[in-house]
Amino acid sequence: MNTKNKKRINAVDIIILLAMLGAIICAGFVIIRGLGTFGEKVTVSYTVAIDPIDSDFVSKVAEGDGLYEYRTAEHIGTVRAVSDAQAYRKSYRDGADPRGSAIEGMSVLYVTLTAEATKTDTGYAVGNTVLGIGRQLEMRFPNLYCIGECVRIEVIE
16 A cells, blocks of 8 residues: 655645745834844934923923923923923914914923934934924923924924
């Protein structure tokens, strides 16, 4: 009796092959996506506007303070300059230009920071935090927690 064991592809083999193919494709996407974060390293100066903030809190941010992302506590910059301006409330009337009225006791706090960043397709990444004009940052300084908006980014040469 001549019995040869012929190997045939069965359902289990197909499932294993599809799983391996899926793993290879996923690994490829992760590698290709990760390559985008290995961009050029630069030093950036960026300004965050915190609006409105109680005028008493303006003094809680000082030059040399570190800025940290609120949730991860990752260092995302060092304060280089702090300034403030009167906060205004805009009111709109039918058919009229918007008018601003001062909000008593409130300021707009402008904090300029520097950080080492990586240039990416979507802006500049400082660690896991991506900076971009108009992007909100939930942040904390040593003496202040706040939410601000990035209003300026500049590469320092």
